[in-house]
Amino acid sequence: TFRVMEPTAEINAFRAGEIDMAGNSQSLSADTLEQIADVEDTTVYRAARASNNLIQLNAEREQFADLETRQAMFMAIDREQITEVMWDGLDYTEEPAGSLNLYPYQDGYEDALANSGYEYNVDEANAILDEAGWEMGDDGIRERDGVRFEGRLPTFGDDALTEARARVVQQQLKAIGFDMQLDQRAASEFSTTLNEKDWDLVTLGFSSSDAYGVMWMCQVYCYADGGNGLNLSSTMDESFDERIHEVEALPTAEEQIPAAMKLEAELMAESWGILPLYAGPQIMAAKSGLANLTPEPYTGLDLFGIQPVENFGWAK
Structure with a gap:
């Protein structure tokens, strides 16, 4: 029996022994993990989303x-520092995100971001900006041809972790002379802000509804999808579409996946409009012995639905 509950009520019910699993509707946080730490016969499961x-x-x-x-x-963006802030107290780690096609735990995955030539290197970033004509001002902010090196990053709602992530990025970019201003908005303004491109930088996320991410490569990298896809950076060109369609036309996964990973690295290096940060954890707690309701992809109750949904219950 599944019961629909608010996150706080769910934790209270789990502590009271009224339900056998918590964290299905909202991943457990450091705070909620602390609240259930003394509940007997409990197993905590952690997996990448x-x-x-x-x-x-x-x-x-x-x-x-x-x-x-x-x-x-x-x-100039230190993704490791960002995850240290986001996952503090969760006892969770994952491989650095290197693709928007596949995840590190999938067959055929390659770190396309690393293959594109990307690395976290503040000194090299400053050298590139010097070469590009961005001059450092007395206030620590660069300028070029009368244009100030600055931009707004909107945050939505009042989630403390989201604000903390934005402030980490703000401090990181200050090291290369970029003035990032935070623009807090109501959660209800997210869609309008995104679609109207009322932002200079933006952080967001999307989830995968099936296991074969290569099929959706065009949503992220195609020029034609630039107004309706997931990549709103306006950094793609028409050649991206043709090259992606060539990969789509390959007849087997064995041919398609390595070709897609190679192409993704090329497209990243030719656009630099979108940077993967992390997948992040899904953390659940269940009474020990409750089987196959854990969050691991391909194993339990996951978004991809590989495991038959009826194949769960109490282990003998």
Whole structure:
């Protein structure tokens, strides 16, 4: 029997022994993990979500119009520091996100981001910006041809972790002379802000509804999908579409997947509009012995639905 409950009520019910699993509707946090730490016969399961958290730059803005500047921006973002803040107290780690097609635990996965030439390197980022003509001002902010090196990143709602993530990025980009201003907005403004491109930088996430991410490559990298897809950076061109369609036309997964991973690295290096940050955890707690309701992809109650949903229950 599944009961629909608010997260706080769910934790209270689990502590009271009224339900056998918690964390299905909302991944357990450091706070809720502490609340259930003394519940007997409890097993905590941790797994990577089938999702991508990422940051995008708006190349329609003058300060992000050239490829070298966008590359330098991403090279100044320390993704490891971001995850340390986001996962504090969760006892969770994962491989660095390197693709928006496949996850590190999937067959055929390659770190396309690393293969594109990306690395976290503040010194190199500053050198690239110097070469691109961005001059450092007395206030620590760069300027080029009268354009100030700055931009707004909106945050939505009042989630403390979301704000903390934004402040980490703000401090990281300050090291290369970029002035990132935080713009807090109501959660209800998310869709309008995103669709109207009322942002210079934006962090967001999307989840995978099936296991074969290569099939959805066009949603992230196609020029034609630039207004309706997941990539709103305006950094793609028409050649992206043709090359992606060539990969789509390959007849087998054995041919398609390595070709897609190679192409993804090329497209990243030619656009620098979207940077994968992490997948992030799905954390659940269950009474010990409750089987196959854990969050691991392909194993339990996951988004991909590989496991028959009736194949769960109490282990003998």
